Amino acid sequence: MTSAHSDPSPVTVRVPAKVNLELLVGPPREDGFHTLSTVYQAVNLHDDVTVALDDDWTCSVTGPYADAVPTDSTNLAMRAARLLADEIGVDTPVHVSIAKSIPVAGGMAGGSADAAATLVACDRLWGLALSTEELEEYAAELGSDVPFLIRGGTAVGSGRGERLAPVLARGSYHWVFAISDIGLPTPEVYAECDRLRDRAKAKAVQPEPNSELMVALRSGDPHVLAPQLTNDLQEAAISLRPELGEVLASGMEFGALGGVVSGSGPTVAFLVEDVESAIDLTVALTATGAAREVRKAIGPVHGAHVIPARVD
Ligand SMILES: C[C@](O)(CO)[C@H](O)COP(=O)(O)OP(=O)(O)OC[C@H]1O[C@@H](n2ccc(N)nc2=O)[C@H](O)[C@@H]1O
Ligand SMILES: Nc1ncnc2c1ncn2[C@@H]1O[C@H](COP(=O)(O)OP(=O)(O)OP(=O)(O)O)[C@@H](O)[C@H]1O
Numbered sequence: 001m002t003s004a005h006s007d008p009s010p011v012t013v014r015v016p017a018k019v020n021l022e023l024l025v026g027p028p029r030e031d032g033f034h035t036l037s038t039v040y041q042a043v044n045l046h047d048d049v050t051v052a053l054d055d056d057w058t059c060s061v062t063g064p065y066a067d068a069v070p071t072d073s074t075n076l077a078m079r080a081a082r083l084l085a086d087e088i089g090v091d092t093p094v095h096v097s098i099a100k101s102i103p104v105a106g107g108m109a110g111g112s113a114d115a116a117a118t119l120v121a122c123d124r125l126w127g128l129a130l131s132t133e134e135l136e137e138y139a140a141e142l143g144s145d146v147p148f149l150i151r152g153g154t155a156v157g158s159g160r161g162e163r164l165a166p167v168l169a170r171g172s173y174h175w176v177f178a179i180s181d182i183g184l185p186t187p188e189v190y191a192e193c194d195r196l197r198d199r200a201k202a203k204a205v206q207p208e209p210n211s212e213l214m215v216a217l218r219s220g221d222p223h224v225l226a227p228q229l230t231n232d233l234q235e236a237a238i239s240l241r242p243e244l245g246e247v248l249a250s251g252m253e254f255g256a257l258g259g260v261v262s263g264s265g266p267t268v269a270f271l272v273e274d275v276e277s278a279i280d281l282t283v284a285l286t287a288t289g290a291a292r293e294v295r296k297a298i299g300p301v302h303g304a305h306v307i308p309a310r311v312d
Contacts, residue, residue, distance in 0.1 A: 010052035011124045015117035015149055015304040016042040017108035017297075019175065019262045019269045021217075021225070024207030025193055025232040033144070033160040034190055037207035039167060039217075040145075042152040043175055043299035047102050047110065048307070049077060049117035051125050054095035057082060063100035065110075068183070076111040080118040080142055087138060090126050103293075105183020107237075107263030109145040113304070116149035120304040136164070145263075152303025154217060156209055171220030172298050173271060174278045176256065178247050178291035180266040184237060189264040192236035207232075226258030226271050237265030244268060247290050254284040 018040045026035035047063075059078045061069045069075065073082070077096045084090070096118055102110035116139055123130050130138075132150065139146035144161035154169040197204055213228040238245045244261060247268045251259045255277060256270035268291075272278045278296040285294045 008053055008125075010050050010309055011121045012048055012050040012307050012309050013117040013121040013304050014046050014048050014307045015113040015120075016152060016299075016301050017045040017102040017110065017113060018042055018145065018148060019108065019177075019299065020231060021154075021229055022210055022213050023231040023233055023263065024210075025190070025204065026207045027204040028194060029160070035159070035206060036144075036157060036161045037209050038157040038161055039154065039209070039213060040148045040157055041154045041169075041173070041299040042149070042301050042303060043297040044301045045102050045108065045177070045295060045297050047113055047117065048099040049114055049121055050097045050099075050309070051081065051094045051118060051121040052097075053125070054093050057093045059096045059098070061098045061100055063098075065100050065102075065104045068104040069098070069100060075114070076142060077114040077118040080115040080138075080146075081122050083141060084119055084122050084138055088126070088128060090122075090128075092126065094122060094125065103177075103179045103183075103267055105185060106179055106267040107184065107186075107261065107265045108177070108267055109149060109263065112143045112145040113149045115139065115142045115146050116304045120150065120306065124306055148303070150303050152301060154300045167214065167217055169217040169220075169300060172300070173222055173225065174274055175297045175299060176251070176270040176272055176278050176281045176285065177262065177295050177297060178251065178268040178270070178285055179293040179295065180241070180244075181292040182266070184240060184264055184266045186264040189233050189236050189240065192240055193233055196236055196239060222257050222271050222273055229258045229260040229269075229271060231260050231263075233264050234261040237261045241266050243290070247285075250288055250290055251281065251285060254281050256281055
């Protein structure tokens with residue numbers, strides 16, 4: 001057992017949300033997961049996660065979505081801290097405090113982001129100095145999206161989404177996110193995708209990355225990227241929440257270059273030309289009242305990284 005105390009000061013890690021620019025879903029595997037080919041982009045909606053040495057393993061959550069997040073051992077950040085401690089043999093409990101700003105159950109990987117941030121924060125707090133590759137391996141044990149939130153930027157995900165490869169992406173993209181009142185559970189959306197395919201007798205094929213999307217990302221031009229946005233879970237998310245179809249139509253009517261359901265939804269992501277268009281679309285969508293909240297963001301941004309401690 002190690003009891004590492006090289007840096008006893010609390011450590012705060014900032015972690016982004018993600019949007020899937022492309023989410024191609026293959027057939028279900030024997031373990032219940034679906035083979036994916038996806039292109040993730042990290043965007044600057046973020047949570048800040050602070051870990052501090054404590055007498056016991058505890059967790060607290062603040063921010064507008066705090067009520068929707070468990071603070072017991074089911075919190076993905078708590079699971080991340082306990083997993084790393086068990087794997088490494090650390091015996092110093094931590095308090096994990098999450099300043100939550102990423103929508104909950106919104107298809108933007110909020111819980112996964114907190115897990116990724118906790119791994120990076122505990123690594124620093126306990127003085128482990130693990131490599132990014134090692135952290136990504138632990139991350140994959142916690143969820144399919146978690147390794148990407150450590151890496152950030154723009155990356156291709158394969159396997160169940162946990163195997164990452166870098167993508168050459170130029171420039172910055174402006175996004176507007178329409179966030180719903182009530183989240184959609186990811187397993188239900190995958191199950192609905194399977195059900196719709198069965199009903200249509202559509203056979204799922206092994207997904208392959210779309211080369212036109214890679215070319216679009218190298219161009220740095222949002223007009224070229226917009227037509228390539230695609231999500232195989234979109235139909236399932238709309239089947240469970242028909243109003244998402246109307247949100248998508250409104251965003252396009254108000255001038256978005258492209259729109260897509262983010263991951264398993266129900267957040268809808270719109271790609272726009274520049275910051276002015278982002279402000280205009282945010283105002284227009286907010287006025288419709290079709291979403292609980294509308295937020296602008298930019299991607300790509302860095303993955304989970306240590307920031308100076310919060311002064312509360
Ligand atoms: C929808 C996405 O966010 C797109 O990036 C991810 O595929 C979901 O990733 P995640 O939330 O990290 O998901 P996990 O915690 O690994 O799995 C939650 C559940 O989602 C479903 N799931 C997830 C990933 C995958 N490749 N196939 C699946 O069928 C399974 O029902 C699984 O039990
Ligand atoms: N730290 C956490 N933050 C948010 N939700 C959490 C956390 N830990 C556990 N949960 C639970 O996980 C559920 C899914 O939350 P999350 O915000 O990760 O969904 P999501 O963004 O749709 O996930 P993904 O995009 O990875 O599929 C929540 O309803 C909540 O009960």
